[in-house]
Amino acid sequence: MAEPVVRIPDAKVALSTASVYPESTATAFEIAARLGYDGVEVMVWTDPVSQDIEALRRLSDYHQVPILAVHAPCLLITQRVWSTDPWIKLQRARAAAEKLGATTVVVHPPFRWQRQYARDFVSGIWRMADETDVRFAVENMYPWRYRDREMLAYAPDWDVTKDDYRHFTIDLSHSATSRVDAMHMADRMGDRLGHVHLADGKGSAKDEHLVPGRGTQPCAELLERLALTGFDGHVVIEVNTRRAMSSAEREADLAEALAFTRLHLASALKVPRR
Numbered sequence: 001m002a003e004p005v006v007r008i009p010d011a012k013v014a015l016s017t018a019s020v021y022p023e024s025t026a027t028a029f030e031i032a033a034r035l036g037y038d039g040v041e042v043m044v045w046t047d048p049v050s051q052d053i054e055a056l057r058r059l060s061d062y063h064q065v066p067i068l069a070v071h072a073p074c075l076l077i078t079q080r081v082w083s084t085d086p087w088i089k090l091q092r093a094r095a096a097a098e099k100l101g102a103t104t105v106v107v108h109p110p111f112r113w114q115r116q117y118a119r120d121f122v123s124g125i126w127r128m129a130d131e132t133d134v135r136f137a138v139e140n141m142y143p144w145r146y147r148d149r150e151m152l153a154y155a156p157d158w159d160v161t162k163d164d165y166r167h168f169t170i171d172l173s174h175s176a177t178s179r180v181d182a183m184h185m186a187d188r189m190g191d192r193l194g195h196v197h198l199a200d201g202k203g204s205a206k207d208e209h210l211v212p213g214r215g216t217q218p219c220a221e222l223l224e225r226l227a228l229t230g231f232d233g234h235v236v237i238e239v240n241t242r243r244a245m246s247s248a249e250r251e252a253d254l255a256e257a258l259a260f261t262r263l264h265l266a267s268a269l270k271v272p273r274r
Helices: 025-035 053-063 085-102 115-129 172-177 182-192 220-228 247-265
Strands: 001-007 012-014 039-043 068-070 104-107 135-139 145-147 149-151 167-171 193-200 233-239 268-271
Touching: 012 025, 012 068, 012 247, 025 039, 025 053, 025 247, 039 233, 053 085, 068 085, 068 233, 085 104, 085 115, 104 167, 104 193, 115 135, 135 193, 167 172, 167 182, 172 182, 172 193, 182 193, 182 220, 193 220, 220 247, 233 247
Parallel strands: 012 039, 012 233, 039 068, 068 104, 104 135, 135 167, 167 193, 193 233
Antiparallel strands: 001 268, 145 149
């Protein structure tokens, strides 16, 4: 007879500091510590603390919460954070990751209007990856939609599996917005899938970042596959809690997301009885 056993992968579950917005980066460390997350991913944005390596180190030490990843400032609102030169942004993100002990830098593909950056992006990411042990994990994005119109805002492509990168980040809210099959995208990424942004979505034109289990994405199925395949990257909860009516409601959402993730990362296997 075969008995089921539970196999839990080495993957750590981290909280993105973006998940507490509009509260601060410092608040994210407090919540991660209180709820028992394995670490945080720092979204580098307009909060000065998110840009300050020494301030981040002090928060990590004080709360005993490691920084597992750094999200480079790739958003429209962060175009002037850490320089207007996108390559300098990535160099500073790598330096921050190295100094803080993070293993991954998350990066978006360029906007189409960043023509020279987009032209050199694939080869440039390979060059930077060769210079460090930090993973540069390029994240899938989505077309921008308004009513019946669609704008391709990213280059070389929002579907990063069409290009050759050493490591990928899969974001399930982005797969919902782009209306692609997330499991097929994960298949195309294969063993180069090094990082996961876990959130849900219902296929809206807006990037929803719902708590896992509240949308239509295969969040549970992906986690179970990661468990079965021995995934050794990080799973990062990156959800939108801006509509939370209180800090307690926000924290409850983040506790639910953590519980969902840990439950589905614990995969039951059938093994022979000895």
